[in-house]
Amino acid sequence: MKKGNLISSTLRLALVLAVICGLVYPVVVTGIGQAFFPYQANGDLAHLGNATIGSYLIGQSTNNSHYLFNVRNDSASGVDPDITVSSALAQARVIHNSTNISIAYLDSLIHNNTRYSMFFFGTAYVDSLSLNIQIINHFHNSIAVYGKIYDRVNHH
């Protein structure tokens, strides 16, 4: 085995693979992804009216408000948008008290958005951002706090 050959061939191999795996491959995947799944590829962006207000996958802290669902602050990622259904139902009572939105509406909203960690059993959870957006969309004309939020993001 000639050392010179080994060194030049392995170096070339490293460079070739850096180009193929480090550049060509991610660019190709990006191209296909953007073409076929533009919504997902750009991060499941959430909109309120015309404005982009975040991603459905990223939880948003609502500063302990009494009219929106709050995220957990002690998750692993720190940006977990999901809360357990039991927590959501408890928060729904608070929201009901401060906004007069009917318990029945909030409960059915939660139940319609419920998913399970094991697909059909396990931890039942809902996406807090999704609930908040649905509530704001539904009530921004009738309840002032929601209208304020809607206007603020849309006139930014």
Place this chain on the structure above:
Amino acid sequence: MSFRHETREERINWPFVLKDSLVRMSPVRLIDNTVMFVVELSFLIVLLMTIAPGAFPGLAHQSDRIFYAYVTAILFVTVWFSTISDSFAEARSRASAASLKKLEKEGNAKRIRVKENGERTIESVGSSDLRKGDIILIEKGDLVPIDAEVSEGIAMLDESLLTGESAGVRKSKGDTIIGGSTVVSDSIVAVVNVNPDETYISKLVKMVESSERPKTPNEVALSILLIGLTGVFTIILVALIALSLLLNLGADLSVLIALYVCLLPTTIGALLPAIGISGITRMSRNSIIAKSGKAIETAGDADVILLDKTGTITVGNRRAHEFIPLGSHTERELAEASFLSSWNDDTPEGRSIVELAFTKKFVPKEYDALREGVHEEFSAVTRRSGITLVDSDDFTLPKGGKEFFQRHRFRKKFELQTRLNEETTIHKGAPEAIKESARSCPDNYDETVKKISSEGGTPIAVSVNGDIIGLIYFKDVIKPGIRDRILGLRRMGIRPVMITGDHPLTARNIAGEVGIDEFVAQAKPETKYQKVKDEQAENRVVAMIGDGTNDAPALAAADVGLAMASGTYAAKDAANMVDLESNPSKIIDVVMLGKQLLMTRGAVTTFSITNDVAKYFAIVPVMFASIPALDALNILRLTPHIAVLSALIFNAIVIPALIPIALRGTKFRPQSTLRIFLKNLFIYGVGGVLLPFAAIKLIAMLLVIIGGII
């Protein structure tokens, strides 16, 4: 195992064991045994802790000095137990060598000097003065002074001192006689074929006595494994010492060292040398000289054993089994004719005909005419032998029994009395040959010949004056017990192959009878060699026995070659083992001993490693003084000092407790490899995990009681 255990008187020299075991504790001697050397170092460290605990800040306490003294003592005893096992094995080996040496005692020899004029004189010399090439005379009652080859005469020898076999052995020209055996009848002249320090016994003694025994391949591999494990546990010890200091865990150095020593594979480390020595000792006790320990180990790996039919599977040669008269002839006629035709036939077959006729009381009245008879030697051309005699009467029947067969002397006693001038010619030989030369042939002749052959027998035809009168049925005599041993081999996954010069039909019958599937029939001298090579080409390990010069190439090529002491020098040189008893079926025992040695090593290693689990559970929970929460792991419920001492004591006494297993080998019956393996795994693996839990707890309870009394 069918090896004998105590064949010779052997006394263990206990003072030697005591002294030798202490000498072996010197670090210089011990350094070859990594595990025990490390234990000795540990002993020295704890000894230092006992003397000067202040030298170990944070790791030793003044108040625990008595405890350190106990640990020191137990560690000393641990090392000592291991050297005792070595010394004991050595002493046993020496005892066995000493009993062999007795055979070699200096005696007188009668050396024959041949003068220039051809005249021979006999001079008396010491046996140690004999040299290769000397000619010696050995007479009735003499001890054979040295290994030699018979050049003249026939004699009966008693080799029982050497081999334990009490039956006399007939030796004639070309046979090898071994120094130490006794001539019980007649006298012989023999040529010395070794110098005094090259005799089998001296070789055997040297091998048994030599302490510089090279390690076998598996011993080397096992030693490396033990060094590796020692490395692992050393890393653990060092890391524990460091972490105990850095994290303020409060561990005592003596306890960490105790854990370390308990984890080290001390059991196998201590017993490994003894197991090796015992292998050689056990071989020598069974009169087999192995040229190296490696050969014994390789024997355990044998895949195929080539077994000579004659001597291994059957007793000697074929024997006459039945007289089958044909046509109008009677059994008496046939038997008497056979008797007469065989009287001068010196082959074992010939003798067996006479014996059969005699036991059936068919002794011909022409008996005393035999002396005058004209004997026709067997020739390969005619494939027959025979006798022509002149009939006579007035003979005396011998008394019978053993003496009857010593025909040379017997014959002299009977003189010819009367003579009738009637000539009779009797022939016996291969059925085809006899048929060719016969005038008449009975109708069912061919049919009967075929029938005997198909039963695995050999037919010999007998004709009188050209008339075929019948057939002698020759049969092989299967050695007692050989069938079971073949079965044992097969259970262990070893393939026996029978080698024979016989016709395939005969071979198949014999093989079938003892449970061998594969045989090589009509084997020529070079067949064995070819078979060895063929099997090796398939990457099989081949063991075989051999005695003739023809066998030498095959013996050299085989992985394990066992030569018979009675065989030729070429064969013995080529082989890697020699059996002094010349019992070919011992190859099976050699293979089993090889296996047993490996099993013993594996079993003690497994036991040694699995023991560690319990020792961990005894010591680790009490190891860190500053962590009371670990008490939950203390499943044996032991207090710190008691836990450490009982684990250490268990660790030490397991060594002498296993010495018998190391020396005798693990129990072993020929069974399927898997069953043996699982049985050993259960006893030494599962047992190795569970036993120490119980034993350590028991020792702890005893310690508490003793402590209470004191």
Place this chain on the structure above:
Amino acid sequence: MIGAGYLLITALIWATIIAFSWGLAKYLKKVYENEKTFLDKILNPLENFIYRILGIDRSKRMGWKEYFLSLFVFSVFSAAISFVVLAFQGMLPLNPMKFPGMSWSLALNTAMSISSNTNLQHYNGGSSLSYLGQMVGIQFLQFTSASSGIVVAVAIFRGFAGKRDNNRNLGNFYTDMVRTMTRVLLPLTLILSLILIGLGVPQSLSGYSLVRTISGSFELIKVGPVSSLVSIMQLGTNGGGYYGANSANPFQNPSPITNYIELGAMMLIPTSMPFLFGQMLHKKGEGRTILIASYGLYAIDLAIALIPLTTLGPGMETRFGGFSTVLYTVTTTAFTTGSVNTALAAMHPLVILAAFLGMMIQATPGGIGVGAMYMLMYVIITVFIVGLMAGRTPEYLGAKITANDVKLAIIAFLAHPIIILVPTAIAYATGAVHTIGLGKGPVGFTQILYEYTSAAANNGSDFLGSTGNTVFFNVSTGIVMWAGRFIPIFIMLAIAGRMSGKKRSTEVALRTDNLIFPAILIVSILILAVLTFFPFLVVGPILMHLEGIRNAL
């Protein structure tokens, strides 16, 4: 008690992965034995083009030394490329967020970490790496370290299969690497990336965008080439995530379904290795033994981790719940991947204990390629210890295990505790532990021991994360990761080289292809691992458990 549903899901995942792996192994055999496949028409010209660039003789067979040397020098060069990109990303293109370069020690640690298939991350990728850094600094090395693992396994399998011309028998490193990329990793990652994008994992090169949230604060939407990276980091058992929170971050792992796909992805190739072994040897039973032993150990790990009833708690992600989090944590250490979908500190000490076992054994089934390699090391040690009891010189695959094989296997085994315990002690002795705010109690000790165990096992999960970004931990773990990677590979290639030249007997004393042997193997591995690490686990996670500490939060 764990509900039947959880066990059913686990069984279903195992069965699915084992079935897929079996199929994959058949394909892998074709790839590495140069049999015709449907991809030849497209890939042959591409590969020939690459071979021309490399200037290599493709028909050349390599002995174990040349194979190792090529792999090692290649790894140095690839790590160097990554080091340059990471250290100087601030001056390089594809950096819309204008992140500065890494410090030398962090860049060194990262390059050594990813190139050794460890993916210990002392950085937070989402907030410190440019797109070029993620793609060429990280993702490129995730490909090369994954393919290195596979080719090492294949070379070792060839050696163990024997029957080739002596000493030139382990194959050709270059063609193995190129074919692994073009025929195995790139196609698989392409498919997986697209599936993950479809399920919500971002893939974009347009930069982070700033949005105003409903509560009026500002938020960075950190999208990038996430899916392409996640797919190779899982398939290649790398485990180095795009974000600091790794697969706990919803962008990397948006839902239960992506969680199980990512879980399955890291199991796929390691599980196919035993099948490939059996097929390359033409002895399927021998492959089955390795599979049973490694999954048996995996099951034991999982059983230990499931003793405490883990429910959703702090430090976990809601969408995964307690069970999936524990399953993922055990799996990521059992396959030495190191990606996590939780904060390790949230885990019960017994889950951490199970994680330790996975990393200390490294063959449960272990990392890509190297897991099977470690299992073969254990097989040799086990066959030697217990095989004597069958009354013959121990054999594996018909070849006698001799002193030198035992020596090599023992050195490979010994390396692991040394490179874990020595730096752990040094970290305490130098006060490096103190400077990152960890104490001397069982919680701190567990985290430091975990750091080096993870580094040595080329796992990559850790408690420290970016708190480990000190020169001491960067350099020490860097050394440990490379030692943990290349010492065992060197030794096992040497053993394979020896095996290839050995005579094979056709008679077998101790069968290794039945159901008894894997059971013995499992017990022997557990005893060896317990013997080596028990005292340290006792003062770490076991003590945490005994003292009633539920997690390290």
